[in-house]
Amino acid sequence: DAGVTQSPTHLIKTRGQQVTLRCSPKSGHDTVSWYQQALGQGPQFIFQYYEEEERQRGNFPDRFSGHQFPNYSSELNVNALLLGDSALYLCASSLGGPNPETQYFGPGTRLLVL
Amino acid sequence: EDQVTQSPEALRLQEGESSSLNCSYTVSGLRGLFWYRQDPGKGPEFLFTLYSAGEEKEKERLKATLTKKESFLHITAPKPEDSATYLCAVRPLRSYIPTFGRGTSLIVHP
Numbered sequence: 427d428a429g430v431t432q433s434p435t436h437l438i439k440t441r442g443q444q445v446t447l448r449c450s451p452k453s454g455h456d457t458v459s460w461y462q463q464a465l466g467q468g469p470q471f472i473f474q475y476y477e478e479e480e481r482q483r484g485n486f487p488d489r490f491s492g493h494q495f496p497n498y499s500s501e502l503n504v505n506a507l508l509l510g511d512s513a514l515y516l517c518a519s520s521l522g523g524p525n526p527e528t529q530y531f532g533p534g535t536r537l538l539v540l
Numbered sequence: 541e542d543q544v545t546q547s548p549e550a551l552r553l554q555e556g557e558s559s560s561l562n563c564s565y566t567v568s569g570l571r572g573l574f575w576y577r578q579d580p581g582k583g584p585e586f587l588f589t590l591y592s593a594g595e596e597k598e599k600e601r602l603k604a605t606l607t608k609k610e611s612f613l614h615i616t617a618p619k620p621e622d623s624a625t626y627l628c629a630v631r632p633l634r635s636y637i638p639t640f641g642r643g644t645s646l647i648v649h650p
Contacts, residue, residue, distance in 0.1 A: 468640030469584070469640050471638065482637060516584070529574075533582055534583045
């Protein structure tokens with residue numbers, strides 16, 4: 427049973443650049459959520475995708491955008507990168523519907539902005 | 541606003557020395573409380589979901605309990621491989637957004 431996968435594992439960018447992170451959900455899951463985790467902090471919710479639409483968004487600027495594909499995989503795009511965007515970006519999948527339950531996390535993508 | 545506070549921030553135990561981690565929360569209507577284990581540089585690994593006060597779940601040396609204001613993660617006779625950061629999160633009824641605590645960093649010495 428394939429778990430949640432993310433790519434790339436590590437990424438180095440410079441300020442002002444754009445980045446795209448990718449996620450494939452756990453087999454059978456149709457809902458994908460993205461989180462940002464700074465060092466020493468808990469994950470912060472960015473947004474959740476269900477049925478190829480953004481279902482809910484956390485307190486992140488419009489520079490953060492996403493997409494979900496028909497096969498339920500998802501992308502997170504961040505434009506105009508800032509130094510403060512350096513973090514571990516986590517994707518989590520769950521079984522959706524009106525009451526999505528437990529989320530399972532991927533290994534994360536470590537983004538460093540210089 | 542939903543809030544989660546985990547204590548202690550860090551805990552050092554000797555192998556076999558049982559202890560408990562605390563997760564205090566405030567949420568307007570609890571959909572679920574989640575416990576995760578996170579190793580350095582990796583994604584959180586799901587441990588338990590608790591839904592209502594009085595509920596308990598166990599897995600190997602771990603036992604999670606829930607009251608209306610807090611949850612405990614009891615670790616019985618821990619081993620060095622239990623060393624990790626343990627995260628607690630709550631999801632409210634009205635939202636898909638879980639709120640995470642900052643975690644408890646557990647180190648178990650052999």
